[in-house]
Amino acid sequence: MLLNAQALAAERQGRRLWGPLDCTLHAGEALHVRGPNGCGKTTLLRTLGGLRPPLSGRVQRHAPLWSLGHACPLADELGALDNLSTWLDMAGAPPAPDALRDWLRRWSLPARRPVRQLSAGQRRKLHLAPLHLAPRPLWLLDEPFDALDAAGVAWLTEATRAHLANGGGVVLTAHHALPDDFPACTPLDLGASA
Numbered sequence: 001m002l003l004n005a006q007a008l009a010a011e012r013q014g015r016r017l018w019g020p021l022d023c024t025l026h027a028g029e030a031l032h033v034r035g036p037n038g039c040g041k042t043t044l045l046r047t048l049g050g051l052r053p054p055l056s057g058r059v060q061r062h063a064p065l066w067s068l069g070h071a072c073p074l075a076d077e078l079g080a081l082d083n084l085s086t087w088l089d090m091a092g093a094p095p096a097p098d099a100l101r102d103w104l105r106r107w108s109l110p111a112r113r114p115v116r117q118l119s120a121g122q123r124r125k126l127h128l129a130p131l132h133l134a135p136r137p138l139w140l141l142d143e144p145f146d147a148l149d150a151a152g153v154a155w156l157t158e159a160t161r162a163h164l165a166n167g168g169g170v171v172l173t174a175h176h177a178l179p180d181d182f183p184a185c186t187p188l189d190l191g192a193s194a
């Protein structure tokens with residue numbers, strides 16, 4: 001088992017968002033968190049990743065994880081190369097320099113230009129790089145398809161398929177329908193926003 005949550009509940013500013021809910025993620029499984037804007041999908045992912053305490057209940061994480069939020073945690077003034085190497089170093093997963101440069105070349109991303117000058121899709125491809133450069137069994141991905149072009153969507157679809165086949169697990173949100181060829185996901189529906 002990669003992840004287990006029991007009787008988990010969350011609130012924002014005194015208002016119950018969701019819960020209590022239980023969820024379990026085993027190796028090879030994917031969970032698609034669904035619901036309207038504001039219902040608490042991001043809050044759930046952050047809670048599962050340990051970035052936010054639950055109102056009640058508990059989460060047990062049994063594997064190293066990448067928790068990639070909706071906003072890219074990139075330093076605007078640094079280039080792609082420095083951003084990725086610093087981020088991965090700090091995460092205890094320093095990448096092989098060649099692999100890092102290959103990733104930038106693959107997407108034609110400039111190594112040195114400040115990332116504030118990159119497009120949203122280019123930034124998304126940087127943001128997703130740890131999944132490729134430093135494999136970890138558990139992926140918590142908040143809107144990972146946002147701003148991605150067709151090649152990026154195809155890559156993420158195939159990377160997820162390989163990840164699950166290798167015993168990984170994924171919890172993700174997506175504002176739109178998942179690609180037709182995306183691996184099967186179990187839906188986790190949150191209620192309407194208040």
Ligand SMILES: Nc1ncnc2c1ncn2[C@@H]1O[C@H](COP(=O)(O)OP(=O)(O)OP(=O)(O)O)[C@@H](O)[C@H]1O
Binds near residue numbers: 035
């Ligand atoms: N920092 C914050 N302080 C107070 N309330 C917040 C904060 N962040 C989010 N909220 C509120 O919590 C609720 C859930 O937000 P959350 O971002 O988890 O929803 P979501 O389902 O991911 O939304 P979306 O589909 O728009 O991304 C919303 O009503 C939002 O207004």
